[in-house]
Amino acid sequence: MKFSFFHLMPYTDAEASAGTFYLLGAITGALVFGYLTDRFGRKTLFTVTLGIYLVFTVASGLAWDYTSFVAFRFLAGAGIGGEYAAINSAIDELIPARVRGRVALAINGSWWVGTAAAAFFSFELLSQLDESIGWRLGFFIGATLALGIIIIRRFIPESPRWLLTHGRADEAERVVAQIEEEVRKQHSDLPEPEGSPIVIEQREHLGFVEIARYVIRNYPQRGVLALALMTGQAFLYNAIFFTYTLVLTEFYGVSEKTAPLYLIPFAVGNFLGPLVLGPLFDILGRRVMISSTYIVSGALLLVTGQLFVHDVVSATSMTIAWCVIFFFASAGASSAYLTVSESFPLEARAMAISLFYAVGTGLAALSPTLFGALIASASRTNVNYGYILGAGLMIAAGLIAIVLAIPAERKALEDVASPYTAVRGRGPCAIAAPAPAS
Numbered sequence: 001m002k003f004s005f006f007h008l009m010p011y012t013d014a015e016a017s018a019g020t021f022y023l024l025g026a027i028t029g030a031l032v033f034g035y036l037t038d039r040f041g042r043k044t045l046f047t048v049t050l051g052i053y054l055v056f057t058v059a060s061g062l063a064w065d066y067t068s069f070v071a072f073r074f075l076a077g078a079g080i081g082g083e084y085a086a087i088n089s090a091i092d093e094l095i096p097a098r099v100r101g102r103v104a105l106a107i108n109g110s111w112w113v114g115t116a117a118a119a120f121f122s123f124e125l126l127s128q129l130d131e132s133i134g135w136r137l138g139f140f141i142g143a144t145l146a147l148g149i150i151i152i153r154r155f156i157p158e159s160p161r162w163l164l165t166h167g168r169a170d171e172a173e174r175v176v177a178q179i180e181e182e183v184r185k186q187h188s189d190l191p192e193p194e195g196s197p198i199v200i201e202q203r204e205h206l207g208f209v210e211i212a213r214y215v216i217r218n219y220p221q222r223g224v225l226a227l228a229l230m231t232g233q234a235f236l237y238n239a240i241f242f243t244y245t246l247v248l249t250e251f252y253g254v255s256e257k258t259a260p261l262y263l264i265p266f267a268v269g270n271f272l273g274p275l276v277l278g279p280l281f282d283i284l285g286r287r288v289m290i291s292s293t294y295i296v297s298g299a300l301l302l303v304t305g306q307l308f309v310h311d312v313v314s315a316t317s318m319t320i321a322w323c324v325i326f327f328f329a330s331a332g333a334s335s336a337y338l339t340v341s342e343s344f345p346l347e348a349r350a351m352a353i354s355l356f357y358a359v360g361t362g363l364a365a366l367s368p369t370l371f372g373a374l375i376a377s378a379s380r381t382n383v384n385y386g387y388i389l390g391a392g393l394m395i396a397a398g399l400i401a402i403v404l405a406i407p408a409e410r411k412a413l414e415d416v417a418s419p420y421t422a423v424r425g426r427g428p429c430a431i432a433a434p435a436p437a438s
Contacts, residue, residue, distance in 0.1 A: 004036035019368035021070040023238055025077025027358045027365065033082025034354020037089060038347060041166075043158040045350075046086035047150060053079030054146040061139030081361075084337060085354040092341045093349075098410050101281030101338060108334035109274030111265040118142055119263035161346050161413070165200055165421055172265030198414055200421045214420055215348055222343040225404040226352070227325040230340070230360025232294060232397035233333035236301070236390040239367035240322070246375050251308075252315035262319050269323030273330035281335060287405035289341065298391040300325045305387035309380045336360075342408040345420040376435065396427070 029049065037045040056076035065070035088104070095103045121141045157179070163172035216223065244266065245259035254262065273293075281289045304321040307313045313321060337353060344352040367386075374382045408416045 002245055014303075018066075018073055019069055019238070019243075020365055021362055022073045022077040022366045023368070025074035026081030027362050028074075028438045029078030029081030029083075030085060030354035030358045030361070031081075032078070034350045034357075037082070037086045037350035037354075039156050041162055042086055042090035042093070042350070043153075043156060046083060046090060046156075047153060049079045049081070049082035049086055050146055050150050052076075052155070052379035053083065054143050054150065055079075057139050057143040057146065061136040061143075081354070081357065082424055084357050085350040087351050088337045088341050089154065089350040090159055092413065093161045093346070094157070097284060097412050100342075101286070101335075101409060102278035104338045104341070105274035105278035105281060105331060105334040106248065108337060109271050109278075109330055112330070112344075114142075116264045116267035116271070118136040119260040119267065121203050165346055165419060178206075184354075185328065198418070198422055200419050215344055215352065219344060219417070221404050222406065223356075225400060225406075226336075226343060226356040227359060228397040228400045229290070229294070229332075229336035231363050232298075232354045232393040233329065233336050234357075234360045234362075235364035235367050235393050236329060237333060238361070238364050239371045239390050243368060243371040243375055244322075245319075246372065248315055249382065250378065251383075252318070254315050262315065265319055265323050266326065269327045270330040271329040274334045277328075279332040281331075281338075282409050285407055285409045286335070286339065287401060287407060290335050290405050291398045291401040292352075293328045293335065294394045294401060297325050297329035297332060298394030298398065300328070301391040301394070305384040305391070308387070309384045311380065332398075333396070339405070339408075342413060342416050343406055345417050346413065347420040 029052075032285050033045055033049050033090050036048075053076050056072045056079065059072040060069060060076060063072055088108070091104050091107055092100055118138065118141065121138060157175045158171070160172040160175045163169070163175065245254075245256075245262060248254040248262055249256055277289065277293065300321070304313070304318070304325060307321070308318065337357075340356050341349055367390075371383070371386050374386050377383075406416060415424075
């Protein structure tokens with residue numbers, strides 16, 4: 001949307017650049033809060049990070065010039081970047097292995113419900129109120145939604161896995177007992193735990209360098225896969241989502257006030273993809289579904305780009321095409337976070353998510369600015385070059401997944417990657433031989 005202080009630079013460049021500052025904040029927040037999530041716990045940090053996002057989203061609506069606006073967007077992005085590490089590690093450590101894929105994808109995809117609501121309210125506010133006021137209220141509504149989520153999250157327990165590896169075994173037992181008590185209300189006979197026991201050495205803190213060396217030494221192929229998946233989805237989303245309405249206004253003559261409405265079907269497609277395809281990640285497996293969602297979405301973007309270049313699609317049909325593309329891309333993007341979360345040891349889970357998110361997003365951070373420049377050229381061919389690059393990254397990541405994706409479906413996290421502090425246990429690198437307790 002167009003803000004009253006954007007006269008300081010060309011409209012397209014200003015909006016796209018604001019998206020880049022938001023992404024830079026997300027990168028910074030991911031690294032800082034990812035480390036703190038493994039240090040101080042999942043529950044604490046997914047509350048703190050969402051609180052930071054809430055505060056600076058409100059501040060964005062109070063911005064007095066472009067500089068203050070991008071500063072607040074940077075800080076709001078920091079909250080979101082940290083959120084990815086905290087909430088994804090918490091989800092995967094709390095959800096049963098047999099349904100971990102579908103639940104993780106559904107929760108990640110639910111972000112788009114809020115996006116659809118925000119797009120609707122943005123349209124209503126810009127239609128009914130003066131432009132200088134409407135955009136500010138849009139940010140306040142976004143903060144209200146975040147406040148509601150914080151209240152709900154108060155009832156999510158801390159990860160028993162994290163508690164156990166941080167010297168809080170009694171608290172971990174209490175959390176597990178509470179969960180089992182709730183489950184027994186629906187299923188009176190609980191199955192016995194599966195798999196052989198795992199013995200760990202409880203430690204309060206592990207250093208980033210210590211864990212990074214362990215991960216690099218033991219999981220190099222998983223690192224390549226994680227980087228490819230994160231970079232592909234980050235470029236595609238950051239490039240198209242932050243410039244979505246610009247394409248509509250610049251090439252299809254859609255008014256700036258009605259453009260947000262086109263985000264609603266786009267958000268619906270992004271939400272339905274993980275919801276519908278999520279169960280297949282547990283049934284058909286990670287390798288099949290990760291590779292297919294990445295490759296299919298990339299191929300569809302190539303086709304759509306050609307239709308766009310030859311001007312054979314309208315604003316409506318272009319939106320429909322994007323919905324179909326991101327039906328698959330959204331499931332693939334959500335699976336990237338799931339893959340990183342599953343692939344690395346418990347003690348490094350949040351840091352791994354944050355690291356690969358930061359690197360992948362960092363490589364794609366300038367994509368909104370790049371696409372803004374391509375759109376500003378008023379050349380459909382130039383814009384399509386951006387689509388070709390995004391599609392190529394997605395297809396390449398899908399091909400890498402065919403070779404390197406881990407069959408983690410229906411497996412306990414400890415069977416996929418044994419904890420770093422394991423003295424005896426399951427999974428790859430089961431004998432971790434950690435240093436003495438500090």
